[in-house]
Amino acid sequence: MDGEPIRRRYESLHRTAQAQETGARIARCARELFVTRGWAATTVREVAGAAGVSVPTVYAVYGNKAGLTRALADAADLSGDLPRMLAELEAAAGPAAQLAAMAGYDRRLFEGAGDVITLLRDAGRTEPELAQEYRDGRRRADGTRVEVFGGWPDGVLRPGLAAADAVDIYAALCNIDVFTVLIDERGWSPDRVEQWWCAILARELLADPAQ
Incomplete structure (x- = not known):
């Protein structure tokens, strides 16, 4: 029993780390596509495919295409x-x-x-x-x-x-x-x-x- 809170805490940290890595991967792929293909020619679906995630995941992390740009600006x-x-x-x-x-x-x-x-x-x-x-x-x-x-x-x-x-x-x-x-x-x-x-x-x- 004593070990369960620790396990739960580490599981939470693991999920946080995974979320951060997913967000970073999406931002990296968006940067590459936006720079090489142009903003207008790049779709959220293409960013998701390059990052190996679903389109809903991109929207969940960044909201929309403009949100991806804000992530790039922050980076x-x-x-x-x-x-x-x-x-x-x-x-x-x-x-x-x-x-x-x-x-x-x-x-x-x-x-x-x-x-x-x-x-x-x-x-x-x-x-x-x-x-x-x-x-x-x-x-x-x-x-x-x-x-x-x-x-x-x-x-x-x-x-x-x-x-x-x-x-x-x-x-x-x-x-x-x-x-x-x-x-x-x-x-x-x-x-x-x-x-x-x-x-x-x-x-x-x-x-x-x-x-």
Whole structure:
């Protein structure tokens, strides 16, 4: 009798682990199909078949096709490792190091989930729900920069540069298009892109790039 509660607890954990693995498998297959075939050309039935589950299972886990996209967007955010960026922001010795922490996050995000970000943006031109997912992601990124730049004392940003303009400059420099051009067309390594971002952000945004 004493062992039954333990067995039941482990059975529950086992079911949870299976559910998580099923959800991850569905998301992986959806990502592959959406990226290779396109959002509009991919059906929930095809995602289910690729994942080896039933169509009702897909709906039970994610609700609908748009829910699959939200799962991909969440996975994209995870690839950037937000907790790592937060730890680096808090431990940073100064504004330049904080810019480096944010640039490192963007490098990891684009390197690990650039295909998903591009999918959301491109498919969003005809699919309002996808467009909203893309806008939400951009809004979250801007929110981080607003919070960081707004926490700096006066005199850290270049003279005459407002925090809102600093956010715009950051977004213009560190985005999926710049990353893709430098990696795919110019043959840069991700390390080189990240190093360049760190240097140019400090030069463009800070009154003293060495601070």
